[in-house]
Amino acid sequence: MGESSYRGLLLLAQLFEQENRRRQALATAIIHAEPIRCVQCGICSYSCPMDVDVRRLVREGLPIAHSYCLTCGQCVGRCPRGVLSLEPSPIFE
Amino acid sequence: MPFGPHPQRYVIVGAGIAGLSAARSIREADQQAELTFVGDERHAPYSRPGLAYYLTDDIPQAQLFPWSSAELRGLKAAFLHGQAVGLDPVEHSLTLSDGRTVAYDALLLATGAPAILPDIPGTQLQGVVTFDRLDDATHILSLAKRARRAVVIGGGITAVEIAEGLAARGVETHYLMRKDRFWGTVLDPEESRLVEQGMVRHSIRLHYNTSVVRVLGKRDRVKGVLTESGESIACQIVGFAIGIRPRVELARAAGLSVDRGILTDEFLRTSDADVFAAGDAAQVFDPASGKHTLDSLWWMAADQGRAAGANMAGGASPYLRGIPFNVTRIGGLIVTIVGHVGQAGDDADLVSIVHGDSETWREGLDSFAVHSHDQTTRIRLAVGEDCLVGAVILGDQTLSRPLTELVRNRVPLGRLRGQLLKSPATAVQILIDYGQKQVMKRMQVVA
Numbered sequence: 100m101g102e103s104s105y106r107g108l109l110l111l112a113q114l115f116e117q118e119n120r121r122r123q124a125l126a127t128a129i130i131h132a133e134p135i136r137c138v139q140c141g142i143c144s145y146s147c148p149m150d151v152d153v154r155r156l157v158r159e160g161l162p163i164a165h166s167y168c169l170t171c172g173q174c175v176g177r178c179p180r181g182v183l184s185l186e187p188s189p190i191f192e
Numbered sequence: 193m194p195f196g197p198h199p200q201r202y203v204i205v206g207a208g209i210a211g212l213s214a215a216r217s218i219r220e221a222d223q224q225a226e227l228t229f230v231g232d233e234r235h236a237p238y239s240r241p242g243l244a245y246y247l248t249d250d251i252p253q254a255q256l257f258p259w260s261s262a263e264l265r266g267l268k269a270a271f272l273h274g275q276a277v278g279l280d281p282v283e284h285s286l287t288l289s290d291g292r293t294v295a296y297d298a299l300l301l302a303t304g305a306p307a308i309l310p311d312i313p314g315t316q317l318q319g320v321v322t323f324d325r326l327d328d329a330t331h332i333l334s335l336a337k338r339a340r341r342a343v344v345i346g347g348g349i350t351a352v353e354i355a356e357g358l359a360a361r362g363v364e365t366h367y368l369m370r371k372d373r374f375w376g377t378v379l380d381p382e383e384s385r386l387v388e389q390g391m392v393r394h395s396i397r398l399h400y401n402t403s404v405v406r407v408l409g410k411r412d413r414v415k416g417v418l419t420e421s422g423e424s425i426a427c428q429i430v431g432f433a434i435g436i437r438p439r440v441e442l443a444r445a446a447g448l449s450v451d452r453g454i455l456t457d458e459f460l461r462t463s464d465a466d467v468f469a470a471g472d473a474a475q476v477f478d479p480a481s482g483k484h485t486l487d488s489l490w491w492m493a494a495d496q497g498r499a500a501g502a503n504m505a506g507g508a509s510p511y512l513r514g515i516p517f518n519v520t521r522i523g524g525l526i527v528t529i530v531g532h533v534g535q536a537g538d539d540a541d542l543v544s545i546v547h548g549d550s551e552t553w554r555e556g557l558d559s560f561a562v563h564s565h566d567q568t569t570r571i572r573l574a575v576g577e578d579c580l581v582g583a584v585i586l587g588d589q590t591l592s593r594p595l596t597e598l599v600r601n602r603v604p605l606g607r608l609r610g611q612l613l614k615s616p617a618t619a620v621q622i623l624i625d626y627g628q629k630q631v632m633k634r635m636q637v638v639a
């Protein structure tokens with residue numbers, strides 16, 4: 100095997116490793132909210148692929164533990180006020 | 193404090209977050225009394241800060257309404273569309289522009305603070321816009337469909353929101369600053385530079401040291417602006433965000449005490465015992481500082497509304513102001529500003545605070561600045577005599593939570609202060625570890 104194809108494989112393996120880590124992080128995480136930062140703009144609910152009304156849960160101070168939540172991170176990534184974060188779930192500790 | 197029997201008729205002028213929060217408090221305390229909103233907007237209550245993301249097309253208009261109709265019905269309130277033009281505190285009556293009168297036992301003025309226009313010729317022309325309400329946002333969007341170029345003048349968060357919205361809608365947008373950097377009274381030069389770079393990445397063209405002396409028009413439409421140096425910039429939209437002014441006319445005409453805003457005590461009560469004020473219109477007494485302060489922050493307006501509503505319904509809960517902070521997205525960066533972070537000097541672009549802003553941020557208490565900068569985040573800490581008095585966090589917000597806690601809870605730094613000042617590069621991490629320990633300790637105490 101040539102050196103260049105070996106490097107290609109290594110890169111591919113690294114990518115898979117990254118992706119695996121990302122998936123593991125998502126699968127074992129919960130969405131945590133800090134309501135005082137929230138201005139109820141609704142970007143979170145709008146970007147949720149499962150139509151979870153994240154905004155309402157934050158407003159009412161409820162945990163974002165909807166059974167449909169995939170912890171895909173869309174709401175976390177799009178919140179313009181840093182309200183939401185992915186935190187490790189206590190049940191996996 | 194003397195509180196009389198429960199009122200039977202509550203009236204709230206203004207259906208923004210302060211008014212709505214007050215209504216919820218009143219209903220929690222009193223299920224039976226009449227509750228009436230008076231407002232001149234024809235929309236259901238919406239997220240005012242969310243308008244920025246409607247402008248940039250992050251969300252559609254329908255997403256701006258957080259409260260379902262069932263939740264609003266649960267308030268059992270009447271919504272009267274109209275403009276309140278007269279208040280008679282002796283007769284306990286409010287007069288609307290169409291001549292109707294509304295009687296009250298307890299009244300809340302949550303009338304907000306609209307944008308002001310500069311005193312230059314041409315600001316009455318069609319195409320001159322400000323950005324306070326949902327109708328302003330829809331107006332800007334309808335103008336943006338036909339406009340080729342826009343000029344934005346002013347400072348703070350609102351100016352950037354207008355500029356980013358217009359740029360996102362494909363309008364060639366020029367942002368004019370009177371001095372050499374953005375928001376110089378709150379941000380330090382490096383922070384200004386990072387936000388400016390972000391604006392440039394969003395296709396906004398920046399002009400420094402540029403003042404506008406006139407808006408140029410053809411018939412009654414905007415056709416450009418004339419700068420102090422004699423240059424004219426052709427455009428179809430001119431956006432102004434030079435400051436806001438609390439709506440105090442009603443209170444002033446009724447003889448209530450008014451300064452820059454409607455003056456209230458820490459119970460949100462005005463100089464008339466049955467009239468309260470909250471939100472952007474109110475200049476609220478803060479027992480901690482002994483001053484009446486203006487803020488234009490969503491969560492503060494909500495807190496003030498909640499306290500005002502409870503007190504209107506016979507309670508006696510003081511409003512504890514806390515240290516003002518806001519998180520916002522400007523130049524594509526998430527920025528947290530908390531506490532006393534002010535920079536010396538005047539802000540030539542602003543004549544007062546704008547939306548999402550606080551007077552406190554301009555105050556630089558006696559403190560040292562400590563900076564930390566990596567690829568994704570820039571942090572500035574204002575280190576006071578015994579605690580952190582302020583912080584600005586740009587970019588990644590992971591650290592903004594513990595830092596905001598440290599500032600807001602005035603966590604004493606003790607000997608850490610010396611370490612901080614000696615080695616600022618690692619100091620931020622030391623502080624965060626320390627802050628987390630403190631928070632954990634407090635949580636254990638609470639538990």
